[in-house]
Amino acid sequence: MxxxxxxxxxxxxxxxxxxxxxxxxxxxxxxxxxxxxxxxxxxxxxxxxxASKQDLIIELLNQWLERVDDYIKSTQDSSKNMQELFTNIAGKARPVFVEAGEQLPIFLELWIKSSRDPELKEKTITFYKRYLDFFKKVINEGIDSGVVREVNPVAASRIIMAVAVGLMMQGLLDPDGADWDKVARESSAILIGGLAADRVSGRKSKIRN
Amino acid sequence: MxxxxxxxxxxxxxxxxxxxxxxxxxxxxxxxxxxxxxxxxxxxxxxxxxASKQDLIIELLNQWLERVDDYIKSTQDSSKNMQELFTNIAGKARPVFVEAGEQLPIFLELWIKSSRDPELKEKTITFYKRYLDFFKKVINEGIDSGVVREVNPVAASRIIMAVAVGLMMQGLLDPDGADWDKVARESSAILIGGLAADRVSGRKSKIRN
DNA sequence: TAAAACATACCAACCAGTCGGTACTTATTT
DNA sequence: AAATAAGTACCGACTGGTTGGTATGTTTTA
The missing domain is CATH 1.10.10.60 (Homeodomain-like)
Known part of the structure; x- marks a missing residue:
């Protein structure tokens, strides 16, 4: 060699x-x-x-960032509409929860560390915004095709992100407390279908302010 | 003295x-x-x-737990129905993001620490389940009164928790990236109103498996 | 032979926790 | 009420252990 x-x-x-x-x-x-x-x-x-321990962490983050790009691309290619996309994402919950389950605490720890470390923060925000833009794009497409009602795309993206991250955190705290695979699927169904029994308002969403 | x-x-x-x-x-x-x-x-x-540094952490957690109870009670008392409750909770986003904003990283760090420390885990899960039960109850009431369609109450509670925690984490990473107060309100609106333009299924939710 | 890829030995800093002792207060006895 | 005993609150020097990082030497390859 x-x-x-x-x-x-x-x-x-x-x-x-x-x-x-x-x-x-x-x-x-x-x-x-x-x-x-x-x-x-x-x-x-x-x-x-x-050069330092921190340097290693940064390089690790870079590797993960590349994987994020790959993941986004692969998911984007294999999904035609929003429902399908969500189903795809939710379907990948198991590998995320099981395979990467051990990397999850680190990922979250990194998140917190980033809130205090400017160098890390810059990287993590890049990662974060990349996902956010991805969801935003998907939602905008959904709105254009009439599948999604006219919500604020950025806000909706943040909720999707929130659900993903939030479920991960719950899975981390209480791994055996639920069938997280199933929960992920139900969550996406609820997110898609909505919570209210009847549409509260008409076509336009009822967001004030 | x-x-x-x-x-x-x-x-x-x-x-x-x-x-x-x-x-x-x-x-x-x-x-x-x-x-x-x-x-x-x-x-x-x-x-x-x-007795130890850990002992202090546990006592701190206990103090926070008591506050959670107070918060739940106060919110419960001042809300008659689900929409009102969500509006109340979302309305409290600002104090949570601003006042407790500095305690948030610790709270999250504690969450992660709990995933590895059994003693902490027990406490944190108590805290977690308390909120979960609270939301479950609210949703069940909503279903009974016909405001909420027949979703899985536990799953729905987990989504609500996920949105709350997930938004907090995003606010932590990118405090100036959004008006989080507004995002919280929009989120609860979307959660309540649902994402889809038209009801995908009929009365019964379309959750499979 | 020069540089890359290591190994070994070592250091200064730090940190949780200990321990013997002190100052002060409360309870008990005389 | 005075004296004594017991307990509480606290001090600060010290320890044993760990850690990130360095300085310097050795081997391997181009």
Missing amino acids: KLKEKGAASKNKLLKSAAICFSKNGFDAASVDEICRHAGLSKGGFYHHF | KLKEKGAASKNKLLKSAAICFSKNGFDAASVDEICRHAGLSKGGFYHHF
Whole structure:
């Protein structure tokens, strides 16, 4: 194997190990030593590849950001209308809750950390806005095609985001308290179908202010 | 002042200082020394009142739990039907986002911490279920009175919780990105009114599985 | 032989928690 | 009421352990 490749492999190993160690007990609890041990490298190796622990975190975030892009693209391609899209997203609840279930606490911890760290915040907001724009676009299409009533697209996007994030948090706190897969599907159904027994207003939504 | 009262005052001062220090940089970052300094007490004083740092956190949580009960009661009393309740809750978005805005990161951090710490988890779940039951009750009343269509009450409660928590998290990440007060009101409107332009199904909701 | 990819040893800082001791208050006894 | 005993509130130096980061040396590859 070439030197460069070996170096890149080690760096990747460190990133993977870091993600695992972080998910176990959080960012701060996972020490650099522990990550190194898990990756089978020494501290010198770590600081050869990363300037600091924070630097590693940033790089991890970048990797996730790329995945977000991929996910958005794949979901966008395979969904024709809003209902279908929501069904697709809700259908992916299980992999999100199970496979990535261990990465979830880190993801949330990162979110909170971002609220205090400008460097992280910038990255996280990028991630956040990307999803927001995606939903906004979907809703606008829905409105144009008459499937969605005339709500504020940005506000609606925020609710969708809120439901997604909020359900994740509940799943995190009470994993066995519900069949989250099912809850996700029901949630999207309620979000789509609406809560009220009868339409409160006419075609136009009744948002004041 | 009597001795006991003085002690209680000091303990309270420590709790308040802790809440402030925690909100600045998180649980782990705030050292016991820092809390003591802020409270104008020594370390010995701290460990006279609390068995450990964790012990303090638990007591803080208990205080918050009591406030939750008060809040639920006050909201319950001042709302006759579901729309009114939601309007009330959404109307309180500003105080939640502004006044308690600094305590929010801690609250969320606590949530995550709970997912790993059984002792904390038990407390947090109590808090969580209390809100869940509250919403469930409201929705059941709504269904009985015909205002709400026949959704799964538990699932609906989880969505409401999700929206609340999810919006808080977005507000945390991007405080100036939106008028969160307005977003909260619009959200409750959408939640109540529903997203779809036309009722997808008939009276019965179309939840499968 | 130069640089990349590590390893080893080490440090200064920090942190939760301990412990012996002090100042002051309350309860009990004389 | 005075003396004594017991308890509460608090101080601050100290400890054992951990952590992020560094300085320097060694091996491997181009």
